[in-house]
Amino acid sequence: MFYLSKELYFPPVSETKSHGIIAIGGDLSSNRLLLAYKSGIFPWFEDGEPITWWSPNPRMVLFLDELVISKSMRNILNRNTFAVTFNQNFRDVMANCQQIKRDGQNGTWITNDMIEAYCKLNEMGVAKSIEVWQNDELVGGLYGIDLGNVFCGESMFSKVSNASKVAFVTLVKQLQRNNYKLLDCQVYNPHLESLGCREIDRSDFMKILQNSN
Template identity: 70%
Template sequence: MHFISKELYFPPVESATVDGIVAIGGDLSPERLLLAYRSGIFPWFEDDEPIMWWSPPERMVLFFEDLKISKSMRNVLNQKKFTITFNVAFREVITNCKKIARKDQPGTWITDDMVEAYCNLNRMGIAKSVEVWQEGKLVGGLYGVDLGNIFCGESMFSHVSNASKVAFIYLAQYLEQKQYRLLDCQVYNDHLATLGCVEIEREDFITILQA
């Protein structure tokens, strides 16, 4: 495990711990965050911890041809009860992701510093969001980092049933239309698996990222 300070670098992802920790320390400057994502690394830590940089041995991703839309979700989409926008309320989305209660998690890993760091990336056109509205209210969404060929999803939230799934499906279809290679979802969870996401080896992810 490597400790970093002001120098703008990351060690090779192959040097990560078994769990996937590449480095500890540094900052959340736009330059460091962009270098991290372009290297297959992302920050993940809590308020009382130093900044921890991860590149897990297995990466959860969506190849767009594998996107699964259940019959019930197709019905939801066809009902058109949601309005979907792209990158018009980034701060509201990340703030909701920060505040939403999550199963088996006592708090959030989205610290105040992370909110400001990703809002900076948004102003630079690098971090982007998907918003889901119902009757004029923001009821779901997601945000992530747009590398131009891969979108690195960070977090999503939902205040009403299916809102986050609608955001995910919209994003996947949008990225496929724009000929992105894949949607990076970082680590496994059951919710993502139902949408067609799969785990691939870190080296395979890095190969796609750098292609």
Template identity: 70%
Template structure:
């Protein structure tokens, strides 16, 4: 296992452990975070752990033209029940992502250290959010890191049924319009699989990320 020093460096993701850990330690500076994402690596750890950097052998992604929208979801979108905005409430979105209760999780991996790091990345224009509203209430949203042709999704939340799906679909359509290659979803999630996301191997993902192959 590779232990990071102060030097701004990551080893190749191909040296990752079987579960996908590439390196341990370092910091969450904007420079290191951007280098990680551009290298196909992301941080994922809990409060009582050192910083862990991951590049799993199977990567969950959505190729934008493979988005699946069910008939019932189309009806919801057509009703105009929700309003979607971009980058208007980043701090509120990441706060909700870190505090909302999830059936499959006891706590959150979005620690205070992570929150501060991504807010700083947002202030520099690299981390972005999608907000879903009902009237004046923020009822759903997501955030991630924008690499210019790949959007790396980090987390989403929903306080009202289907709110996060509405935000996800709106983001995908926006990325399509701007010529992005894919949306990185990191690890398998049945919710995202229902929307068309699927797993590809690390080799293909790194090829897309590092060589920008279309």
């Protein structure tokens, strides 16, 4: 296992262990986080644990033209049930992602320190959010890291049915309009698969990412 020092460095992702962990330690400084995402690496740990850095293989991604929108979701979008904004309430979106209860998880990996670190990235224009509103209440959203041609999705939440799906679909349509190559979803889950995401080999993901940097 590689233990990070104060030096701004990550080992090549080819050195990642089979469980997906590439390094432990370091900090959540803006420069380190930016280097991590540009290197195909992201932090994932719980409060009280050391910072743990991951680069899983395979990698869950969405090729934007493979987005699956169900008939029922199309109806919801056409009815304009929700209002959607971009990058207007970043901190609140992260806070809701932190607090939302998820099946099979006892706690959250979004620590308070992580919220502060990503809010700094938001102030730099790198971390961005999508907010979904119903009757002027924030009911869903997602946030992630914008690398220019690749958007790295981090987490999403929903307080009412379909709100997070609306955020996801709206984001993808925005990325399509701006000719992004990929939406990085990190690791598999069936909800993402239902939206068209699929796993690819990490080496293929890295080729796309490196051509985008």
